[in-house]
Amino acid sequence: MLIIKDIHTFYGHIEALKGVTLEISEGEIVTLVGSNGAGKSTTLMSVCGISPPRTGDIHFMGIPIHNLPPHKIASLGICQVPEGRHIFPHLTVAENLDMGAFLRNDKRQVRRDVEYVFELFPVLAKRKKQSGGTLSGGEQQMLAISRAIMAKPKLLLLDEPSLGLSPLVVRQIFNIIFKINEDSRTTIFLVEQNANLALKIAHRGYVMENGKVTIADSAGNLVRNEEVKKAYLGI
């Protein structure tokens, strides 16, 4: 579904991605783990077109997307929940959800999907008329994920959904991520520093170091991998 082939992405003169190659098939949860500054978020930003790669190819369902602007990539069915959540602070919860469905025209189905995300996160239903900026961190993360669900993406990119949240909320959010994948066969590409958690719900994983993918394996094998254990799982 998504094929990233040898991409090099730069921030000014700094080469953040030094030839990243990876692949995601339909229906999978694939995780990308690695330490701070390894290039995980940059990989997502390259896929989305916010920081397009200088060289290399990215294909999504056979379409080359490495030269497309972000809104075109979004219209193909890729949606990102960026690190830091990026809720529209002065729009209400309902309006934020509405923005997620910006590209959709099937009003009735959109309304049904709003009900669906309120079922997933009942607290959002209570906060419907509150502006996004007034929500707590956990609620904002729920809203960010809900907003992405509203876009009905074929591929959902999640960047550090556990960052700065209490363990309880993190568990809730990871359960939902798993559920989204189960319910609608949405393909998920999950970037996470908390490798323990990520590998628990993922089918496959990649390990990144210094702008390069160093290990690629099934989630089960990665959990047992001595190197991964030592560096990322803290065992």
Added chain:
Amino acid sequence: MDYFLELFLGGLTRGSIYALIALGYTMVYGIIQLINFAHGEIYMIGAFTALIVISVLMSTGMNPVAVILIAGFVAVIYSCAYGFTLEKIAYKPLRNAPRLSALISAIGMSLFLQNYVLLAQTCDFLPFPNLIPDFECIEPFAHIIGSTDVVILVTTAVVMIILTILIRYTKIGKAMRATSQDRVMASLMGIDVNTVISFTFILGSATAAIGGVLIASHIGMINFYIGFIAGIKAFVAAVLGGIGSLPGAVLGGFVLGWTESFATGYISSDYEDVFAFLFLVLILIFKPSGILGRSEQSKV
């Protein structure tokens, strides 16, 4: 009491024009955090375009009301084209540059447009005919308000209602609000940010052109420099109300209009500008985010 009412309504008229121009400043600032210093020039170009169209059409002996409507329409189209091109030439290439670069580019465009009209037209004041008819129904109030004032007030109100509906309920309006709050996220949601920015410039230019035609009809003459003064005043209005806020721009316009009107009426017309700018200084000292502005709150 009549004198007070006259000043009050005069201030309201004046304030409406400031509000119309300030809306453009505040919308552009909201979207790309740029003070578009060339915005006043767009207003001036609107007035000049209207004058040219009026001159041509009047010679055909057309009905004056039709003439001013057509002239206003052409002025809006022309100004929109200028506003659109301005953004593409002077600001878009600097989108990711430091903010100061875009600001300098804006000042440059302002000077360029002034001198371009100076060369293409003239440096003298040109008479601008007032084609707005006298309404009989306001005859009893003629000592406090004129027909032109009424037209200005009504037009401003209509423009504001349309703008509010556009921004609150339409798709492009929602896209504008999202873009102004988080540009990267807006593009991730599938919003074409470039289109939104262009649209914002077009919208601002249209309201400025309407303001230009109205005030030119009211005052009765124009030259290449009117955009500069009006632009600065409208900028003050936008900052007064809280830059980035649409209701703020309107409120700021009215407050500024009243300040000037009352200062002129009760103190001296020499002090009109002094009071306008004194107000700006006071606001910047005591409430830098403006009357309705929201102070930037960032959460880590």
